[in-house]
Amino acid sequence: MAARPKSLRADAARNRDKLLVAATQVFGERGLDAPLEHIARRAGVSIGTLYAHFPTREAFFDAIFPERLTELDRIAAAALADADPWQGFAGYLEGLFALQAKDRGLNDALAQRFPLSPEVAVACHRGMQHVEQIIDRARRSGQLRADFQSADLATLIWAMSQVIRESIDVAPQAWRRCLAFFLDGLRAGAAHPISVPPLTSDNLIDALRH
Numbered sequence: 628m629a630a631r632p633k634s635l636r637a638d639a640a641r642n643r644d645k646l647l648v649a650a651t652q653v654f655g656e657r658g659l660d661a662p663l664e665h666i667a668r669r670a671g672v673s674i675g676t677l678y679a680h681f682p683t684r685e686a687f688f689d690a691i692f693p694e695r696l697t698e699l700d701r702i703a704a705a706a707l708a709d710a711d712p713w714q715g716f717a718g719y720l721e722g723l724f725a726l727q728a729k730d731r732g733l734n735d736a737l738a739q740r741f742p743l744s745p746e747v748a749v750a751c752h753r754g755m756q757h758v759e760q761i762i763d764r765a766r767r768s769g770q771l772r773a774d775f776q777s778a779d780l781a782t783l784i785w786a787m788s789q790v791i792r793e794s795i796d797v798a799p800q801a802w803r804r805c806l807a808f809f810l811d812g813l814r815a816g817a818a819h820p821i822s823v824p825p826l827t828s829d830n831l832i833d834a835l836r837h
Contacts, residue, residue, distance in 0.1 A: 639680075642670070642672050642676055642680065643680045645670040645671065645672065646666060646667070646670045646672065646676075646677055646680055646681065647687075647690055648670070649666045649667075649669035649670035650666045650670075650687045650690075651732075652669060653666045653669055654687070654691070654730075654731065654732030654735075655730040655732050655733070656731065657731060657732075658731040658735045658740075658792075659684070659732050659735040659736065659740065659741050660735075660740075661732075663677060663684065685741075688741070688747050689745065689746040689747060691732075692732075692736050692746075692747045692750065693746045693747060693749070693750045695730070696733075696736075696747070696750040696751065696754065697750070698726060699722075699723065699726070699754045699757070700753070700754070700757065702718075702719055702722035702723060703719060703754065703757035703758070703760075703761060704757075705718065705722070706722075706757075706761045707757070707760060707761060707764070712761075712765040712768040712770060712771075713765050713768060713814075715761060715764065715765065716761050716762065716765035716770075719758070719761050720783075720806060720809075720810070721803075723737075723784075724787050724791065724802055724803075724806060727787070727788060728791050728795060728799065731792070731795070734788050734791050734792060735788075737751075737784055737788065738784060738788035738789075739751075758777055762775065762777055762780065770814065770815055771813060772813055772814065772815045772817070772818035773815065773818070774818070774821060774825075776825040778826040778827070778830075779825050782826065783809060787802060787805065787809075790805050
């Protein structure tokens with residue numbers, strides 16, 4: 628949980644902690660577009676108290692998700708430590724999507740359905756640096772198709788986040804079947820030339836902006 632501001636009175640600090648617990652639960656259950664009134668109700672405080680501590684929705688994101696995203700650092704470290712680069716790559720994707728499947732808010736954050744707050748953007752940037760290493764290892768091993776780029780992983784996250792979002796209530800494991808198909812298509816032995824280039828950095832920014 629995010630550290631409390633040092634100047635808060637004891638009762639205000641308790642309210643802030645209750646709001647963070649409630650926001651983590653409500654966003655996890657309903658996604659990042661959950662009404663803030665539901666968070667206030669879950670925390671047992673007024674909506675005015677909520678806005679006094681968290682004046683914007685993004686303020687909640689900054690307080691909750693940087694710490695939540697550190698779990699990806701652990702998954703990435705395990706992937707890079709795996710002696711088999713392909714297994715490391717596949718294990719990273721499985722760990723990433725398992726996290727998304729457990730938390731609708733995290734699923735929305737990683738798919739960037741809402742504009743990233745500054746601290747969340749920093750955490751995501753750190754994660755992408757790890758991803759580039761994981762992808763590079765798997766490509767150099769000859770097991771991952773040579774034309775797969777980190778931008779392609781971004782589009783895979785968008786696609787899988789939608790699968791998770793639409794199926795999680797009726798078939799919680801459906802994403803695993805979808806991932807298995809994706810992984811088979813990413814093996815070097817299954818590759819064939821693709822005439823469409825990967826998205827550029829500008830393409831990604833424009834797509835996220837829309």
